[in-house]
Amino acid sequence: MTDKKELIEFQGLMIDTIIFRQGFVPGCDIGICGGQCCDWGVYMDRDFQSVILKHETKILESMDEYQPKDKAKWFEKELVRDGDFPSGFALGTEIYVTSKGTTQCVFKDKHNYCSLQVSATKNGEHKWNIKPKYCILYPLTVVDNILTYDDEHSKKLDYCGADKEHNFTQTVFEAMTEEIKYVFGEECFDFLEKYFIKNYKKKYQIENLKIKEGTNG
Ligand code: SF4
Numbered sequence: 001m002t003d004k005k006e007l008i009e010f011q012g013l014m015i016d017t018i019i020f021r022q023g024f025v026p027g028c029d030i031g032i033c034g035g036q037c038c039d040w041g042v043y044m045d046r047d048f049q050s051v052i053l054k055h056e057t058k059i060l061e062s063m064d065e066y067q068p069k070d071k072a073k074w075f076e077k078e079l080v081r082d083g084d085f086p087s088g089f090a091l092g093t094e095i096y097v098t099s100k101g102t103t104q105c106v107f108k109d110k111h112n113y114c115s116l117q118v119s120a121t122k123n124g125e126h127k128w129n130i131k132p133k134y135c136i137l138y139p140l141t142v143v144d145n146i147l148t149y150d151d152e153h154s155k156k157l158d159y160c161g162a163d164k165e166h167n168f169t170q171t172v173f174e175a176m177t178e179e180i181k182y183v184f185g186e187e188c189f190d191f192l193e194k195y196f197i198k199n200y201k202k203k204y205q206i207e208n209l210k211i212k213e214g215t216n217g
Pocket residue numbers: 037038039041042093105106107108109113114115116117131132135
């Protein structure tokens with residue numbers, strides 16, 4: 001999707017309006033996609049590593065027999081300087097080779113679930129309590145303080161990817177209401193929702209209908 005970048009602002013956060021135009025599937029469905037977006041691991045804030053490690057024992061209890069149990073194998077060794085993370089540094093989760101010979105994030109289990117989320121849920125915490133922010137937000141991302149659509153990552157995905165228009169039923173913004181509220185707060189979400197309804201909602205529905213009926217372009 002080629003798009004001219006148009007930005008709006010909420011309390012210092014810039015928002016690329018592509019999130020109101022880019023289509024997405026009815027929702028994340030691991031039964032269909034197998035959690036493919038987790039196959040490369042994720043970058044998280046350097047300091048979030050200690051948050052995860054505080055829960056090491058409980059995370060281990062949620063891992064399956066194939067996932068690496070040695071915490072020294074959970075994170076990359078090199079930090080990456082990145083101003084989009086609060087500490088100024090990003091740290092990647094490691095990947096491992098599965099029993100099928102494929103690779104995926106160390107925290108993704110054989111049923112394609114995230115052990116961080118499974119562990120939190122099992123222990124009565126909020127499901128995203130120890131999940132990296134960029135995992136929660138995907139297919140949204142924040143680059144150079146701009147909330148936008150992660151088109152690079154999404155090009156690799158077979159179900160919800162940027163060129164899978166035949167699977168789209170709504171915009172990325174509509175699909176990500178819970179996630180936006182969780183990460184950026186209700187006030188930010190309300191601002192975005194008003195903007196979406198005023199400027200994009202109807203237009204997207206008409207465009208989407210054209211794609212479904214094969215009359216686009
Ligand atoms: S931490 Fe969890 S959600 Fe994030 S990439 Fe790894 S398995 Fe996926």
